[in-house]
Amino acid sequence: MLFEGERQLVQWLVWAWMAMAGLAFVALLVRTAPYGRFSRPGWGPTVPARIGWAVMESPGLWGMAILFALGEHRSPAAWAFVGLWGLHSVHRVILYPVRMRPGHRLAASVMLMGVGFHVVNAYLQGRWIFQFGPVRGAGWLADPRFLAGTAMFLGGFAVNVHADNMLRRLRRRSEDTYAIPRGGLFRWVSCPNYLGEIIEWIGWTVLTWSPAGLAFAVWTVANLLPRAISTHKWYRRTFPDYPPHRKALLPGLL
Ligand code: NDP
Numbered sequence: 001m002l003f004e005g006e007r008q009l010v011q012w013l014v015w016a017w018m019a020m021a022g023l024a025f026v027a028l029l030v031r032t033a034p035y036g037r038f039s040r041p042g043w044g045p046t047v048p049a050r051i052g053w054a055v056m057e058s059p060g061l062w063g064m065a066i067l068f069a070l071g072e073h074r075s076p077a078a079w080a081f082v083g084l085w086g087l088h089s090v091h092r093v094i095l096y097p098v099r100m101r102p103g104h105r106l107a108a109s110v111m112l113m114g115v116g117f118h119v120v121n122a123y124l125q126g127r128w129i130f131q132f133g134p135v136r137g138a139g140w141l142a143d144p145r146f147l148a149g150t151a152m153f154l155g156g157f158a159v160n161v162h163a164d165n166m167l168r169r170l171r172r173r174s175e176d177t178y179a180i181p182r183g184g185l186f187r188w189v190s191c192p193n194y195l196g197e198i199i200e201w202i203g204w205t206v207l208t209w210s211p212a213g214l215a216f217a218v219w220t221v222a223n224l225l226p227r228a229i230s231t232h233k234w235y236r237r238t239f240p241d242y243p244p245h246r247k248a249l250l251p252g253l254l
Contacts (some may be wrong), residue, residue: 067126149207
């Protein structure tokens with residue numbers, strides 16, 4: 001009874017959260033989020049991008065750690081969930097910003113919107129998976145959904161990190177300007193890092209078999225599909241010799 005009100009809140013919020021992703025998707029098709037190559041004035045004061053990224057993404061690390069500690073699910077599967085989530089979060093919150101080039105800026109307003117997003121998202125993942133969702137016992141570790149989802153999650157993570165590393169090396173060579181990325185999955189798409197990220201969170205949905213996971217995957221598509229389309233158009237506008245057969249996000253398709 002203690003958590004009954006909160007259980008209902010989480011069940012309601014997870015579907016509302018997915019509906020909001022639909023609205024964000026439409027908005028982001030119209031206006032690209034103002035960071036990175038699409039930064040523009042009018043979004044208020046800025047902070048160093050490294051600090052901005054670390055702060056923005058940090059609820060995924062501390063929020064999930066707190067919710068795991070508070071939650072009642074302690075099966076081997078719950079440990080596997082928190083381990084996989086932790087792998088992504090330690091990379092995104094600590095390693096990714098540390099390896100960014102100094103000197104770049106991020107609007108504080110964008111950072112704060114990102115914090116808001118990650119607080120709600122971590123809350124939904126953590127409460128559903130470690131408290132209100134079905135208890136996944138040790139047997140879940142041999143379930144085909146867990147195995148297939150984990151393969152997708154780790155494969156997507158590897159694609160994302162590899163593509164981000166290629167972009168970082170490119171930036172080092174091109175002296176702080178943008179250049180055409182070549183090789184790896186860039187042969188086929190402009191944004192393999194986004195493709196990897198989307199595969200990763202679809203994998204999370206499958207391995208946790210949860211509506212909370214699905215909501216995060218839907219949000220990831222809502223954020224990254226419009227941005228991949230904008231980035232692809234930007235490459236085409238900026239570089240006349242941009243490889244003509246390369247797609248935005250999905251090899252051969254889109
Ligand atoms: P980008 O691909 O726009 O940029 C990644 C890094 O590479 C940035 O430091 C960028 O510099 C640099 N870069 C990009 N293109 C080039 C180029 N052609 N030449 C030289 N340097 C380049 O990714 P985002 O910044 O949008 O996202 C960063 C990470 O965060 C990605 O892994 C993404 O998947 C993830 N993400 C996840 C979201 C989710 O909803 N789950 C939402 C948003 C991001 P600069 O910053 O100067 O442009």
